[in-house]
Each structure stands twice: as structure tokens, then as C-alpha cells.
Amino acid sequence: MRTGQNIYKRKDGRWEARVFLGKKSNDRPHFKYLYASTYRKVLFSKNNHEKMLTLSNETTISTALFSDSAYKWLADSSRRWKPATYIKYKNFLEKYILPEWNTLYVREIQQDTYNNF
Incomplete structure (x- = not known):
């Protein structure tokens, strides 16, 4: 994977930042995309999002x-599913x-x- 800021200017004039969230089950990278009108705004939101991820992961996992x-995952994800899927x-x-x-x-x-399960 490439390292760096992962911030790009789009054709529509907005700035896009990618935040690496981890790997999917098929070992492909999973990103969250953030958008803003300026480079500074998207960099600020990207840095804030990464800080929140590290803080929440450390306290949650421990x-x-x-x-x-x-x-919690079930409740948070249920809004994207049909009731039968939930x-x-x-x-x-x-x-x-x-x-x-x-x-x-x-x-x-x-x-x-996981393998033993």
C-alpha cells in the first residue's frame, strides 16, 4: 500500500481524503472517504477522524x-439492512x-x- 496523505483534488473541484480503516475479509483495503472544499479542511477532518479511530480502538479493544x-455492531449496522436481515x-x-x-x-x-470456532 502506498504511504502518504491520500488527499487528492477531484474533477468537481472538491478535495478528497482517504482514511484507511483496515482490511476486508478478502484482504482488500477498506477506506473511508472524506470530502471538503479546501485542502486544509479535508486534512483537518482526516486527522480528526484518524485520532478518533485510534482512541476508540484502544479503549474498545482493551x-x-x-x-x-x-x-453494538448489530445496532449500529441495522439501519443499513432490511428488518429480515437484522x-x-x-x-x-x-x-x-x-x-x-x-x-x-x-x-x-x-x-x-476464529479457526477453532
Whole structure:
């Protein structure tokens, strides 16, 4: 992956910044795109967004139970889904995943834990 600011001027005159969020399940990079009318504004919003990500990741990973994080993810993501999809995901979570990982902290889940599951 290229390093640098990842800030570009678009054809429509706006500035675009990309914030790296991690990798998807297929090992492709996942970005959040931020837009502003000037370079300084987009750089400022990019830096703020990166600071928020690092702070939230450090506190969440160190103290959160998997079950709490899973329910939070479910609630946060539910607005993008149909009601039937939400119910299906909730049922999978409660029937298959939580009986195994309910008492684990998020920081304890590694690739080996996932493979054993």
C-alpha cells in the first residue's frame, strides 16, 4: 500500500481524503472517504477522524466483551439492512457465535480462536 496523505483534488473541484480503516475479509483495503472544499479542511477532518479511530480502538479493544461489541455492531449496522436481515444476523449471533464467545474479551480473539470456532 502506498504511504502518504491520500488527499487528492477531484474533477468537481472538491478535495478528497482517504482514511484507511483496515482490511476486508478478502484482504482488500477498506477506506473511508472524506470530502471538503479546501485542502486544509479535508486534512483537518482526516486527522480528526484518524485520532478518533485510534482512541476508540484502544479503549474498545482493551475493555470490551465480545458480546457487548457484537450487539453494538448489530445496532449500529441495522439501519443499513432490511428488518429480515437484522433478524437473521441477530439469530445467527445468538444461536451460534455467542454460546462460544460470550465471555471472551475482544482483545482475546485471535486468528487461532476464529479457526477453532
